[in-house]
Amino acid sequence: MAPRVLISDALSPAALAIFKERGVEVDFQPALGKDKEKLAAIIGDYDGLAIRSATKVTPKILENAKNLKVVGRAGIGVDNVDIPAATARGIIVMNTPFGNSITTAEHAISLMLALARQIPAADASTQAGKWEKNRFMGVEITGKVLGVIGCGNIGAIVADRALGLKMRVIAFDPFLSAERAKNIGVEKVELADLLARADFITLHTPMTPQTKNILSAENLAKTKKGVRIINCARGGLVDEAALRAALDSGHVAGAAFDVFVEEPATSNVLFGHPNMICTPHLGASTNEAQENVALQVAEQIADYLTRGAITNAINFPNITAEEAPKLTPFITLAEKLGSFAGQMTDVGVKKLTITYEGAVGELKTKALTAAALAGFLRPMLTDVNVVSAPAVARERGIVIDETVRAAEGDYDSLLSLSVESEGGVFSLSGAVFNDGKPRVVSISGIRAEAEFAPSMIFVSNADKPGFIGRFASLLGEAGVNIATFALGRDAEGGSAIALVAIDGGVPEKVFAGISELPGVKLTRALKF
Ligand SMILES: NC(=O)C1=CN([C@@H]2O[C@H](COP(=O)(O)OP(=O)(O)OC[C@H]3O[C@@H](n4cnc5c(N)ncnc54)[C@H](O)[C@@H]3O)[C@@H](O)[C@H]2O)C=CC1
Numbered sequence: 001m002a003p004r005v006l007i008s009d010a011l012s013p014a015a016l017a018i019f020k021e022r023g024v025e026v027d028f029q030p031a032l033g034k035d036k037e038k039l040a041a042i043i044g045d046y047d048g049l050a051i052r053s054a055t056k057v058t059p060k061i062l063e064n065a066k067n068l069k070v071v072g073r074a075g076i077g078v079d080n081v082d083i084p085a086a087t088a089r090g091i092i093v094m095n096t097p098f099g100n101s102i103t104t105a106e107h108a109i110s111l112m113l114a115l116a117r118q119i120p121a122a123d124a125s126t127q128a129g130k131w132e133k134n135r136f137m138g139v140e141i142t143g144k145v146l147g148v149i150g151c152g153n154i155g156a157i158v159a160d161r162a163l164g165l166k167m168r169v170i171a172f173d174p175f176l177s178a179e180r181a182k183n184i185g186v187e188k189v190e191l192a193d194l195l196a197r198a199d200f201i202t203l204h205t206p207m208t209p210q211t212k213n214i215l216s217a218e219n220l221a222k223t224k225k226g227v228r229i230i231n232c233a234r235g236g237l238v239d240e241a242a243l244r245a246a247l248d249s250g251h252v253a254g255a256a257f258d259v260f261v262e263e264p265a266t267s268n269v270l271f272g273h274p275n276m277i278c279t280p281h282l283g284a285s286t287n288e289a290q291e292n293v294a295l296q297v298a299e300q301i302a303d304y305l306t307r308g309a310i311t312n313a314i315n316f317p318n319i320t321a322e323e324a325p326k327l328t329p330f331i332t333l334a335e336k337l338g339s340f341a342g343q344m345t346d347v348g349v350k351k352l353t354i355t356y357e358g359a360v361g362e363l364k365t366k367a368l369t370a371a372a373l374a375g376f377l378r379p380m381l382t383d384v385n386v387v388s389a390p391a392v393a394r395e396r397g398i399v400i401d402e403t404v405r406a407a408e409g410d411y412d413s414l415l416s417l418s419v420e421s422e423g424g425v426f427s428l429s430g431a432v433f434n435d436g437k438p439r440v441v442s443i444s445g446i447r448a449e450a451e452f453a454p455s456m457i458f459v460s461n462a463d464k465p466g467f468i469g470r471f472a473s474l475l476g477e478a479g480v481n482i483a484t485f486a487l488g489r490d491a492e493g494g495s496a497i498a499l500v501a502i503d504g505g506v507p508e509k510v511f512a513g514i515s516e517l518p519g520v521k522l523t524r525a526l527k528f
């Protein structure tokens with residue numbers, strides 16, 4: 001069946017053609033994002049959801065999204081998506097990080113010029129027939145200092161345009177390297193320095209606990225008298241009430257905001273001030289940007305749903321369409337090995353070491369590690385998946401050690417897992433054979449080759465004559481049919497293992513019987 005995607009925001013219709021070309025069924029309901037109840041009622045029918053900022057992807061929406069595999073944000077900010085809740089459900093969240101950055105930077109520059117020359121107020125007055133030539137005295141921007149808070153994609157474009165307008169640009173961004181600052185022609189400064197020196201301040205950070213109210217009352221008080229402030233990033237980066245007070249007192253000469261703490265903003269403490277310019281979250285609203293982000297998000301969603309390729313995901317490593325088919329058998333292998341190890345572990349886990357030997361090391365090992373972790377945690381937790389597993393493991397304090405090295409043994413690619421728990425260390429290795437099927441190739445350092453089967457019995461025992469006969473007859477007498485039987489031992493008379501695939505489950509009584517066989521050290525019924 002063709003995957004189904006819902007577009008619940010005002011995306012460019014350009015997206016529709018892409019979905020259709022890619023064999024994805026698409027339902028275009030651009031106003032639905034604003035109707036939480038209706039969205040919750042129908043989201044269960046879709047594999048993909050394409051949004052902008054009006055759709056709020058809340059835990060409640062996600063609870064109903066039984067088939068949802070991907071949320072694609074046609075734009076940058078994903079603060080309207082509950083990422084941890086989506087991750088916990090195995091839903092990939094992707095955005096389009098560059099498609100609207102130029103447009104948003106241009107909006108910030110437009111607002112800066114509009115502030116410098118009071119264009120909106122002058123326009124209103126002129127069209128009202130007042131011709132107030134003496135009322136609108138502006139400021140020149142040439143030679144003025146622009147302080148950029150957050151110098152990432154958009155901040156850097158704003159800086160570039162401002163330099164072209166002959167401004168001096170200083171930037172506060174803890175993650176901006178000195179080299180990048182030099183390349184883009186900005187002076188990297190501390191926040192206090194920026195506040196003290198800037199004639200104009202423009203904000204371009206995401207909303208995080210560190211950036212919320214970054215222009216607080218206290219920081220606004222440290223700005224230069226007559227400063228002008230532009231916010232085209234997120235509402236709440238500036239304390240709105242404190243800014244209103246600073247506008248009222250005249251300390252701040254003007255402000256231009258595209259974003260507000262509460263959106264849609266139909267009333268706001270900033271509204272009505274003569275030196276305030278407001279736009280309704282128009283930063284990304286140009287034909288060019290909307291076409292870019294719509295096409296890109298549709299391509300990304302379709303690629304994921306039809307080919308397993310992952311691009312620009314916030315909560316999973318990228319996987320190209322070329323990598324996806326190569327990766328798939330190893331994802332299965334990693335999950336099965338993880339599951340085997342998880343079923344063998346029933347006491348506190350301390351550390352998981354995953355080793356990639358040979359060609360597999362050149363694939364996306366992060367994705368494989370996530371698959372191994374999901375397999376490992378699933379026997380202990382029901383609600384874990386490849387997307388959520390790394391976060392779940394981290395929450396539980398499990399140390400993950402990933403090693404990549406050259407092939408040493410008989411396999412072009414070997415994947416090994418070692419679990420260190422309070423009960424000791426359990427390790428196993430596996431490989432993908434030429435038939436594309438994953439197999440376990442050694443357990444606890446003992447070689448034994450076996451395909452994974454839905455129902456298996458693992459036994460570790462002392463290598464003594466008679467064990468195999470007794471074990472097989474016990475199963476035979478109980479009517480349990482053996483499908484495959486893999487054996488191995490470390491040395492004659494040493495430790496031995498058996499991994500047996502059986503048809504159907506193992507009756508409890510039979511299982512107890514196996515444990516009581518002479519020489520048996522450990523036995524487990526495994527499900528794959
Ligand atoms: N008004 C609108 O319609 C639009 C708004 N945006 C918003 O613009 C903002 C910036 O977007 P991009 O430049 O693409 O993001 P980006 O991720 O490329 O850049 C953000 C920058 O902020 C910096 N940063 C993070 N924490 C910081 C902190 N505590 N102090 C100072 N700097 C910090 C980062 O190091 C990074 O360089 C986002 O909030 C995005 O949602 C984006 C597009 C349209």
Ligand SMILES: O=C(O)C(=O)COP(=O)(O)O
Pocket residue numbers: 052053054074075076077078100281282283284285
């Ligand atoms: O891309 C972003 O972060 C934006 O804020 C743009 O929002 P919009 O798609 O115009 O609702």
